[in-house]
Amino acid sequence: MSNGPTVLIEQANSRYTMYAVVEQDERTAYFYLYPAELQSKKYRMRACWLRNIQPGPAKRDSAAMANGDAPMLEAHFSNHPEGKEPLKAELVSVVWMPEDDGAAVLYDGKTLGVIPGWSLYADEPAAYAADCINADGNAIVFPLGELGKNEQHTRVAEAVRFREAWDDTEAPQWPVIQQQFIATYESHFGEIKQYFAIDNNQWPPMALGKFEKDNIVYFLTMGVSIRPMPWVSYLYNDNASAYRRMELAMAISKDDFSEEEIMKMAEGLSSMADIPWRHISWLGEGHTIASSKLPAPFESIVLSAALYNGESIALPEMYGDKVNLFWVSPVTLSERQFAHEKANGGYELLEKMIQEDITHIVTKREAIV
Incomplete structure (x- = not known):
């Protein structure tokens, strides 16, 4: 027995x-x-x-x-x-x-x-x-x-x-990665103004850099791409290396939002960085995420590389993979519901946003659907 x-x-x-x-x-x-x-x-x-x-x-x-x-x-x-x-x-x-x-x-x-x-x-x-x-x-x-x-x-x-x-404590990886990302971001958005650790003292190290240019505040993550995201190799097979790593970014107009609102949005952004591994999921173009850190009428965000209309940013490769930079764009309840009505509705929402001249820069606006 x-x-x-x-x-x-x-x-x-x-x-x-x-x-x-x-x-x-x-x-x-x-x-x-x-x-x-x-x-x-x-x-x-x-x-x-x-x-x-x-x-x-x-x-x-x-x-x-x-x-x-x-x-x-x-x-x-x-x-x-x-x-x-x-x-x-x-x-x-x-x-x-x-x-x-x-x-x-x-x-x-x-x-x-x-x-x-x-x-x-x-x-x-x-x-x-x-x-x-x-x-x-x-x-x-x-x-x-x-x-x-x-x-x-x-x-x-x-x-x-x-x-x-x-x-390997003799050859730490993070300082090298950190410097590569900061240098890339500074070449586009000027000198880094503030640096926030967003990893809650857990591995891997992740951070958020704050930059300012032309009255726009930029927040960009670094370290998120150290880990490939779950699910992606199953969904994309041989093409997975083009989709499995990401960093997040947000550009906010100082003319439209107070310092307090801006910092709250940055807090919301930093809490999204670990979602794929906390939930065994993945993030990509057109995905939406609810957030309580946004000023009304916004209540969620949509992720998009396509909304970005500045000079192209080539992020450092990570372990030979391309790293995607997704811009976080706030959306209203009606816009999120529109995105969830059908498969790939997030893409349709982004198309509508682009038609309405909504870019990666977050400004005050009315709902478009």
């Missing part, structure tokens, strides 16, 4: 939206990704078989599943049909993907199992294990295969390098 599985490791991602757990009983070892309670209505647990500790069954282990136990993998799908020694907890480690939505289990530094982030969003879950050598249509796990044959190897190696670089 089993005493239930032993937990070898449990590790949350940086925002505690998901937990990686490796468990083992006397039959088998498994890796799980569990969404935190707040996310559990939206996302389901994902599982990855790691090894059989007893000889594998000839057929699908339906009895274990009916019993609520983790199923063993069929012997002919595993590279150890007779079973393998139990995993040692001290050799098990977890690395989260940079998006924080997928993770891998390493055993003595080698990849043992991977649950990619996109598996969270797909109807058919997918996981990859080093000790799995084949799979059929009912597969509970797929072979990780050889280096160079499966992109998961590359993704895990990148994740390990990414985390190690940020843990």
